[in-house]
Amino acid sequence: MFLPYHTNTTVFTSRSTCPSSCLLVLLFSMGLIWLKYPIQWHSSRATAYKKNLTPEENKLITSKWLSWYEADWDYGQTTLICFCVAIACGLALNVVFLLRNRSSPGPASRQRASIIDRVTAALRYTVARQYHIPLLHWYSPPLAAIIGVAGIFIFIFALSLGARPYQWPNMAMGHSPPIATRTGWISIAIMPFMIAFATKVNWIGMLTGTSHEKLQVFHRWSALVMYITSLIHTFVFIVQAIDLDEWEVQWKTNWYWTGIAALVPQTFLVFMSWGYFRNKYYETFKRLHFLAANVFMVFLFIHCCFRLTSWDYFAATAGIYFAAWFARYLRTTYNTAFGVAATLELLPDNQLLKLTVHIPPRVKWSPGQHFFIRFLNAGIHVFSSHPFTVTSLPSDGHMEFIFGVREGITKKLGDMVKGRTSVRMRVFIDGPYGGLPASLGGFDHVCLLAGGTGMTSTLPVLSHLLKDTDKMNLKTIDYLVAVKKRETATWLEDTLVSMNANGLTRTVHVTDPDDQSGLLKDGGSEDSSLSEQKAEQAYSNTKLVAGRPDLPALIKEVYKTRSGRVSIVACGPESFLYDVRNAVAECQLVLLDGYGECTDLYLHTENYSW
Structure with a gap:
C-alpha cells in the first residue's frame, strides 16, 4: 500500500540557538512507537508493476516523473540540483566581482564605461532597486532577491504541476x-538549503560573498514555498480520504497523526515569522520559534x-546546522x-549606550x-545573543x-546603567x-552615508580609510x-578632530526642528551650546545643516562630478536606505547607457535589523 507522507520545512532565525538535546531525546523516544519495525535508514525499492492493472496503467505507474519508487530521484534530487x-x-x-575589483583600471586609462562596466551596472541595478508599499509600511527586498525568490516559485511549481496526471484514474494504481x-x-529536498540560508556561520554566504543577514529573505520565502507544497501534499490526501469515506479511520492511524503533528508547528513557524509579529514581539517570537x-x-x-x-x-x-x-x-x-x-x-544624550569590551x-x-x-548579567536575556x-x-x-x-x-x-557612571559586566562575543565584501582601496571616490546610529557602521570604515x-x-x-538631535553626534568629536588634517568632506544633518536653533541651512553654525574647545575644533571643518538630507540629489551629484570608480556605503533606517538604493539604481541605468x-x-548597505 502506498502510504502518504507529509513534509514541511523548519524556520530558524539567524539568531537561533542550538536545539535542546533533552527535548529532542524526549520527543524522539515518544515517537519510536510510531516508527515501523525493523527500523532501517532506507526502505526498499520494490517494483511498481502490478498484475491487476492494464499494460497502459502499468506503463504509467512505472514511467519517469510518476513512479512512486523513483520519486525521490525524480523530484528530490532535481530540487537539490536546482539549488x-x-x-x-x-x-x-562573486569571483568575477572580486577579480574585477582588484584589477579594474582607474580613470587615467579610460574615460568611458566599457561593455563590462555596463553589464556590471545592469546587475548592480537589480541589487540596488527596491520597492515600497506605504499602505503596508513594507519595504521590499532588493530586486535581485525578488528575482531569486520568483525563480524559486516558478521552478518549484513548474516541477510540481508539470507531469500529469495529478491523481491516479484507478485507485488500484496506488493510494498516494x-x-x-x-x-x-x-x-523535504529544500530543507537542507532552508537551514543553510539561516545559520550565522553561513556556508552559502561564504561561497557567494553574502553576509548571513542578507540571506534571510531566501530563508523566509523558502519556508513559504515549502509550506504551500506541504499543504498541497496534505490536502490531496484529505480530499481523497473523504471521497473514499476513510477519513475517520486514517485520522486515528499513527502515520497520519504524525503528519498532522508536523504540519501544525510548521504552520505556526511560517505565520509567526511575518515581519509584524517577528519585529514587534521578537524576544517571545524567538523562544516559541525555537520550540516549534x-x-x-x-x-x-x-x-x-x-x-x-x-x-x-x-x-x-x-x-549543515550542527557544523555551523x-x-x-x-x-x-x-x-x-x-x-x-x-x-x-550612558552617553551624554541619554539615548545611546557605549559598551567597551576588553578582548x-x-x-x-x-x-x-x-x-x-551575550550579556551574562542581564537576567533572562542571558539566554540569547544580540x-x-x-x-x-x-x-x-x-572593542x-x-x-x-x-x-x-x-x-x-x-535601566542597568541609569543614574550610574558605568557598569562592569562579563560578556560572550560571537x-x-x-x-x-569588497575592499574600498581600489576605488577613486568613497561616499559614506549614515542615518542615526548608522554611524556605528560607517565610522570604523572611515577611520580605516x-x-x-x-x-x-x-x-x-x-x-x-x-x-535627530545634535547631541547624538557628540561622541564623534574625538574622531572628527583627528580628521581635520585629511581634507575630507563632512556633513552633519540635524533633523529635529526643536534642535535646530543656530543652524543655518547653508551650512554655517552659530550655536553656542557647543562652545567647548573640543566641539569647536571638531566641527570647525564640518558642515552643520538643519533638516533632512536630500539623498537622491546628493548621490546623483556624486555620480555626475566624480570620475572613475565610486563606492557608496550606507547604513540607516529603512526609509534612509530606500532613498539611497533607488538613487543608486537610477545612476546605474545612466551608466548602462554609457x-x-x-x-x-x-x-554596500547595512540594515538596522533583518
Missing part, C-alpha cells in the same frame, strides 16, 4: 496521488519513517573562554563587521560598541560577521551623518 546550480551561479558572480508524492519530496522548530523536526522525521532516501535529507540538514553551530561555539570559546570583561556607560589580541575583525553579544556593530578597529586595542536604547535587551541595559590613505587610490571621501563621468558605481 546547487543557483548557488554555483552566485559563486561565479502523484501530485502529493512529488510535493512531499520537493518540500524542535517539535516540527522530530515529528517530520518520524512521519517520513525511512521511506526511500527521506532520512538522507535529515542527515544533510543536521550536518559547532564552528560558532568553538570560535566563541577560543576568543572569550568563560567570558570577557566589559564596561557599559584578547587574538580577536580580529574588519571595519563594518558585527558581533553577537548583534551589535563594532565602532572601533583592532588597532585601538579594545567598542555604540547602540541606541530601544526595547528588549537595550532597554534592560539602559563573530565577526558581515562587513564589506583615513589610516591607510597612502596605500589606496582614494582621491575624495564624503561623509554624511543625519541625526553616460556620466563615473565608470563603476558600487553600493
Whole structure:
C-alpha cells in the first residue's frame, strides 16, 4: 500500500540557538512507537508493476516523473540540483566581482564605461532597486532577491504541476496521488538549503560573498514555498480520504497523526515569522520559534519513517546546522573562554549606550563587521545573543560598541546603567560577521552615508580609510551623518578632530526642528551650546545643516562630478536606505547607457535589523 507522507520545512532565525538535546531525546523516544519495525535508514525499492492493472496503467505507474519508487530521484534530487546550480551561479558572480575589483583600471586609462562596466551596472541595478508599499509600511527586498525568490516559485511549481496526471484514474494504481508524492519530496529536498540560508556561520554566504543577514529573505520565502507544497501534499490526501469515506479511520492511524503533528508547528513557524509579529514581539517570537522548530523536526522525521532516501535529507540538514553551530561555539570559546570583561556607560544624550569590551589580541575583525553579544548579567536575556556593530578597529586595542536604547535587551541595559557612571559586566562575543565584501582601496571616490546610529557602521570604515590613505587610490571621501538631535553626534568629536588634517568632506544633518536653533541651512553654525574647545575644533571643518538630507540629489551629484570608480556605503533606517538604493539604481541605468563621468558605481548597505 502506498502510504502518504507529509513534509514541511523548519524556520530558524539567524539568531537561533542550538536545539535542546533533552527535548529532542524526549520527543524522539515518544515517537519510536510510531516508527515501523525493523527500523532501517532506507526502505526498499520494490517494483511498481502490478498484475491487476492494464499494460497502459502499468506503463504509467512505472514511467519517469510518476513512479512512486523513483520519486525521490525524480523530484528530490532535481530540487537539490536546482539549488546547487543557483548557488554555483552566485559563486561565479562573486569571483568575477572580486577579480574585477582588484584589477579594474582607474580613470587615467579610460574615460568611458566599457561593455563590462555596463553589464556590471545592469546587475548592480537589480541589487540596488527596491520597492515600497506605504499602505503596508513594507519595504521590499532588493530586486535581485525578488528575482531569486520568483525563480524559486516558478521552478518549484513548474516541477510540481508539470507531469500529469495529478491523481491516479484507478485507485488500484496506488493510494498516494502523484501530485502529493512529488510535493512531499520537493518540500523535504529544500530543507537542507532552508537551514543553510539561516545559520550565522553561513556556508552559502561564504561561497557567494553574502553576509548571513542578507540571506534571510531566501530563508523566509523558502519556508513559504515549502509550506504551500506541504499543504498541497496534505490536502490531496484529505480530499481523497473523504471521497473514499476513510477519513475517520486514517485520522486515528499513527502515520497520519504524525503528519498532522508536523504540519501544525510548521504552520505556526511560517505565520509567526511575518515581519509584524517577528519585529514587534521578537524576544517571545524567538523562544516559541525555537520550540516549534524542535517539535516540527522530530515529528517530520518520524512521519517520513525511512521511506526511500527521506532520512538522507535529515542527515544533510543536521550536518549543515550542527557544523555551523559547532564552528560558532568553538570560535566563541577560543576568543572569550568563560567570558570577557566589559564596561557599559550612558552617553551624554541619554539615548545611546557605549559598551567597551576588553578582548584578547587574538580577536580580529574588519571595519563594518558585527558581533553577537551575550550579556551574562542581564537576567533572562542571558539566554540569547544580540548583534551589535563594532565602532572601533583592532588597532585601538579594545572593542567598542555604540547602540541606541530601544526595547528588549537595550532597554534592560539602559535601566542597568541609569543614574550610574558605568557598569562592569562579563560578556560572550560571537563573530565577526558581515562587513564589506569588497575592499574600498581600489576605488577613486568613497561616499559614506549614515542615518542615526548608522554611524556605528560607517565610522570604523572611515577611520580605516583615513589610516591607510597612502596605500589606496582614494582621491575624495564624503561623509554624511543625519541625526535627530545634535547631541547624538557628540561622541564623534574625538574622531572628527583627528580628521581635520585629511581634507575630507563632512556633513552633519540635524533633523529635529526643536534642535535646530543656530543652524543655518547653508551650512554655517552659530550655536553656542557647543562652545567647548573640543566641539569647536571638531566641527570647525564640518558642515552643520538643519533638516533632512536630500539623498537622491546628493548621490546623483556624486555620480555626475566624480570620475572613475565610486563606492557608496550606507547604513540607516529603512526609509534612509530606500532613498539611497533607488538613487543608486537610477545612476546605474545612466551608466548602462554609457553616460556620466563615473565608470563603476558600487553600493554596500547595512540594515538596522533583518
